[in-house]
Amino acid sequence: MLTVDNLSVFYGDAQALDDVSLAVEAGTIVAIVGANGAGKTSLIRTIGGMIKPATGRIRFRDQEIAGWPSHLVCNLGIGQVAEGRQVFPSLTVAENLDMGAMLPRARANRARNRQRVEAMFPKLSERLGQAAGTLSGGEQQMLAIGRCLMGEPELIMFDEPSLGLAPSIVHDVLKAIRDLNASGMTCVLVEQNVAVSLKIANRAYVLENGRVTLSGTGAELLADERVRQAYLGL
Amino acid sequence: MTAITLNIIVQGLLTGLVYGLMALGLSVIFGVMRVVNFAHGEFAVVAMYAAFILFERLHLDPLISLLPIAVAFFILGYGLQRTLINPFIGRAEHEQFILLVGLATVVINVLLIAFGPDARPVNLSYSFDSYDVGPLIIDKVRVFAALAALAVSAALFLFFRYTRTGTAIRACADNLTGAAVVGLNVKQLYAVTFGIGFVCIGAAGALMETIADASPSLGPSYTLMAFVIVIIGGLGSMAGALVGGVLIGVSEALAGFFIQPSMKSMFSFALLILVLILRPQGLMGRRL
Numbered sequence: 001m002l003t004v005d006n007l008s009v010f011y012g013d014a015q016a017l018d019d020v021s022l023a024v025e026a027g028t029i030v031a032i033v034g035a036n037g038a039g040k041t042s043l044i045r046t047i048g049g050m051i052k053p054a055t056g057r058i059r060f061r062d063q064e065i066a067g068w069p070s071h072l073v074c075n076l077g078i079g080q081v082a083e084g085r086q087v088f089p090s091l092t093v094a095e096n097l098d099m100g101a102m103l104p105r106a107r108a109n110r111a112r113n114r115q116r117v118e119a120m121f122p123k124l125s126e127r128l129g130q131a132a133g134t135l136s137g138g139e140q141q142m143l144a145i146g147r148c149l150m151g152e153p154e155l156i157m158f159d160e161p162s163l164g165l166a167p168s169i170v171h172d173v174l175k176a177i178r179d180l181n182a183s184g185m186t187c188v189l190v191e192q193n194v195a196v197s198l199k200i201a202n203r204a205y206v207l208e209n210g211r212v213t214l215s216g217t218g219a220e221l222l223a224d225e226r227v228r229q230a231y232l233g234l
Numbered sequence: 235m236t237a238i239t240l241n242i243i244v245q246g247l248l249t250g251l252v253y254g255l256m257a258l259g260l261s262v263i264f265g266v267m268r269v270v271n272f273a274h275g276e277f278a279v280v281a282m283y284a285a286f287i288l289f290e291r292l293h294l295d296p297l298i299s300l301l302p303i304a305v306a307f308f309i310l311g312y313g314l315q316r317t318l319i320n321p322f323i324g325r326a327e328h329e330q331f332i333l334l335v336g337l338a339t340v341v342i343n344v345l346l347i348a349f350g351p352d353a354r355p356v357n358l359s360y361s362f363d364s365y366d367v368g369p370l371i372i373d374k375v376r377v378f379a380a381l382a383a384l385a386v387s388a389a390l391f392l393f394f395r396y397t398r399t400g401t402a403i404r405a406c407a408d409n410l411t412g413a414a415v416v417g418l419n420v421k422q423l424y425a426v427t428f429g430i431g432f433v434c435i436g437a438a439g440a441l442m443e444t445i446a447d448a449s450p451s452l453g454p455s456y457t458l459m460a461f462v463i464v465i466i467g468g469l470g471s472m473a474g475a476l477v478g479g480v481l482i483g484v485s486e487a488l489a490g491f492f493i494q495p496s497m498k499s500m501f502s503f504a505l506l507i508l509v510l511i512l513r514p515q516g517l518m519g520r521r522l
Contacts, residue, residue, distance in 0.1 A: 050415075069419075070417060071419040075417060082411060082412070086411050088413075089409065090408050095401050099413075102416070
């Protein structure tokens with residue numbers, strides 16, 4: 001569904017991604033694992049059209065999308081739940097959800113998608129008139145996911161969805177991702193909680209200093225001695 | 235308080251609402267794009283000349299020509315953002331400053347070439363009419379201009395509060411990363427925002443032409459005044475721009491009457507310094 005070939009990204013002279021290739025098949029969860037600064041967020045933002053790559057190709061279905069601006073990438077069906085949630089703090093919950101449905105692909109089904117999102121996250125429907133900045137971290141994460149779903153994505157990239165959340169809420173967020181995947185959503189998951197993300201991933205890639213150094217099924221990486229030492233502390 | 239003082243205050247308040255509308259444009263543009271439009275007053279003078287020409291040629295009252303001028307200014311602002319301003323978004327402040335000051339200089343000198351330095355008034359049939367309300371004698375033109383300024387401001391407020399495009403513009407101002415993440419077309423929304431800022435300029439300029447005479451030299455002082463108003467009211471606050479406009483309008487009118495007209499900006503700047511010391515985020519601005 002999504003393939004990335006030989007992608008390189010620079011910030012000025014500093015190289016963030018170096019010849020990264022990966023493939024995401026429809027209906028799977030693909031985990032991207034790596035230390036801080038390894039290039040995980042750069043990878044997601046480049047696929048999402050927020051950073052232009054220096055070289056390399058990004059294909060989504062039959063389209064070559066490397067270098068496309070983010071609003072066109074989103075409109076193809078690549079959604080993003082960004083690091084730090086990135087809700088609109090002074091807008092209400094309802095307005096935040098509405099902003100997810102500004103994409104031409106999602107405008108017609110706005111009402112239906114809104115019902116689905118509210119059914120999925122009942123807490124949000126109790127707070128529709130409240131400013132998003134006054135929500136708790138967990139509620140903001142639900143809002144970020146709900147807002148993304150309003151755009152009718154076919155693939156969602158989650159960047160550190162559990163960062164800064166209480167353990168019980170981390171569980172809810174990961175459950176939401178698994179439920180979405182169970183209903184057919186393709187997911188790319190960047191997660192600091194390496195053990196959990198490898199457990200739920202069909203396939204995983206390890207990024208180090210902007211390069212893919214290891215890849216395999218989630219189970220293979222969980223059993224890999226290097227991964228166990230470097231990321232699981234075992 | 236004597237009747238004359240009260241009269242001066244009311245007159246300043248009415249003029250101040252038109253100032254406020256002009257400043258509103260500056261505030262909206264800055265609040266969303268973090269760009270200070272240093273050519274703001276110069277374009278307001280362009281709108282004054284537009285109202286002047288439409289009055290001379292077609293006998294259109296500026297209260298009516300305000301509408302086509304506002305539409306034309308939306309297109310002008312939209313186009314300017316798309317071509318000239320957009321490459322400078324996110325660049326260093328001094329680069330934006332030089333671009334816009336350069337633009338302002340060009341505008342003023344084009345006006346000088348086209349119209350010369352003389353003041354160009356519009357003489358409406360009701361220019362010297364007034365309403366008597368108790369001890370007050372209120373100029374008709376100022377009442378109309380103030381009401382029109384309030385109407386345009388209210389329309390903009392409703393646009394930002396209740397339309398999806400308006401909400402999307404607030405979203406860009408709120409969290410630019412979030413806007414890109416959900417796939418808002420930020421460039422397009424920025425151009426619309428600049429267009430809306432220019433609607434304020436166009437409408438305010440047309441209204442100013444009914445209470446002041448168009449002349450190129452007004453440009454820089456209007457820019458400065460709009461800037462002072464926005465800082466006093468609070469950057470990014472729509473209500474703050476109107477409140478700041480009224481405060482400056484009243485202080486100018488009082489200073490102009492009791493001391494002398496040439497010293498009126500001194501009081502505006504004194505007010506600015508007071509606000510910067512006591513409440514740096516502006517009267518209605520959020521604490522940063």
